[in-house]
Amino acid sequence: MVSRRSVLRTVPLAAAALTATPGQSRRLDESSTSTHAVRVPPDPATMAAAATAVRGFSADLYRELASTRPGGNVVCAPYSVNLALAMTRAGAGSTTADEMDAVLHAPHPRPGALDSGLNTVEQTLATRYQDGDGVARPLLTTANALWTRLGLGLRPGFQDTLAGYYGAAPHPVDFGGAPEVARQEINTWVSDRTNAKIPELLPSGVVSPDTRLILTNTTYLKAAWKYRFITTATTTEPFTRDDGSVVDVAMMRGPFDPMGYQEGDGWRAVDVPFAGDGLAMAIVMPTRDDLAAIEANLDVTWLGALLTGFGIATVQLRLPRWTFRLPAELAALLSGLGMPTAFTSQADLTGMSTDPALRIDDVLHETFIAVDEKGTEAAGASAVIVRPPSIPQGPQFFVNRPFLYVIHDRFTGVPLFLGRVHDPLATGP
Structure with missing residues (x-):
């Protein structure tokens, strides 16, 4: 730590x-x-x-x-x-x-x-x-x-x-x-x-x-968000942490709209746009190993490819709240x-x-x-x-396990905030 x-x-x-x-x-x-x-x-x-x-x-x-x-x-x-x-x-x-x-x-x-x-x-x-x-x-x-x-x-x-x-x-x-x-x-x-x-x-x-x-x-x-989540449809759903334990979290049922989507080796990602389309939050979930395996390989090449590699798909999105x-x-x-x-x-x-x-x-x-x-x-x-010495039906993307997120500017490819959610209910260290 x-x-x-x-x-x-x-x-x-x-x-x-x-x-x-x-x-x-x-x-x-x-x-x-x-x-x-x-x-x-x-x-x-x-x-x-x-x-x-x-x-x-x-x-x-x-x-x-x-x-x-x-x-x-x-x-x-x-x-x-x-x-x-x-x-x-x-x-x-x-x-x-x-x-x-x-x-x-x-x-x-x-x-x-x-x-x-x-x-x-x-x-x-x-x-x-x-x-x-x-x-x-x-x-x-x-x-x-x-x-x-x-x-x-x-x-x-x-x-x-x-x-x-x-x-x-x-x-x-x-x-x-x-x-x-x-x-x-x-x-x-x-x-x-x-x-x-x-x-x-x-x-x-x-x-x-x-x-x-x-x-x-x-x-x-x-x-x-560019596409608002439906507050009235928010439900509590299970979220599985890397250690296998499960917590019930407030899962926002999101838009069913076109947004960035891509798949890589052992992961897939969605790029959720904010209003105005200039900023977005890229969310990466593992499909094979746990999130630590993706993080261990995170470098300038991988991050650049992620932020510039999104195609468009109509995604059904569910996302937990977190603070x-x-x-x-x-x-x-x-x-x-x-x-x-x-x-x-x-x-x-x-x-x-x-x-x-x-x-x-x-x-x-x-x-x-x-x-x-x-x-x-x-x-x-x-x-x-x-x-002195002494910073049309597309893929479903249900975010119900630990994930990486990157808030970035789409025009420049500059990442502003990076993070991981292992437990959406945790509010501090």
Whole structure:
């Protein structure tokens, strides 16, 4: 199980080259001047590579997180974690930067292509969904922020990258004199941007007087189904868990309408559309082995093929309701994925600040999801904490056993939320 208090560590490094404008790199040093007062325009040419990178990181993150919770529900918002780590990567150098690029599946040339691509993805999704009402059109919002200790000297190039590509301006807070006040301020910012679904991303004690920076992302979704489930026809039906035990759950009797459908080796899947047809929830059920066998093989290729391989069939759908929340610390997981240096005294984050000897101390993530007859509400939040060392009749699809789900944008192929339902009645870890 992933503990609530795992830690990511980070320390002194050499200066890193960061992108000043798309396609142009420069060295971070004291003479750098801030050039990005506004968000850099999206570059459509970077979209495909960035979407592939997000899928790769999403598959890796979910696969490792799921392996820590055998027999339990899982949910995460890999897109949120990706953005928080990419902002951190903007201040990394040497081996730390190389390892983070590998974990993030960063496209070439590094690091500019990652920053430019994620900027394009984020702004494209915002254009489509940030003004939605959550009913006729999905509402999807993201927000990024940089929280800094009072008086901390930031590298201008680091500020440029975060402001221009992530829309994240520094928020000075009194980590040194009033860490609890700072923690509450950050938690309020997160709660306000997740419709209070994640009220306390940072638990008590995680912010200390020696905290230097915290980088945060929030991702919030509210979307109604394109085809409404019939509330009056909802019944209780058996749901068989992987261990063979059976629980009675509220099974929503869904639409009998055209939607995405495909079959693979040992699994089949349906893609349930949200209103507006841009977002959907892909639901994958095993047909041979248990769900763990599918999860063990989940990688960038498999996830990309899933999200782009749906044909259309008229599906008779039954789906359980579920509500679930999972707080997690990702330090050990990310280290295991290939960025261990960021957790040691050899970490290099000198691209962030003139303050020597910084390390990533914690990477916290929390995700909430609620699915019912009307639609889905989901929220994810991530924080990287930096201090000195010490995200016609067709097939029947009765979802009555553990399943994997992926909420994704159909246009870009970007996965937003991934999860597993092992027990629809469970509401937390």
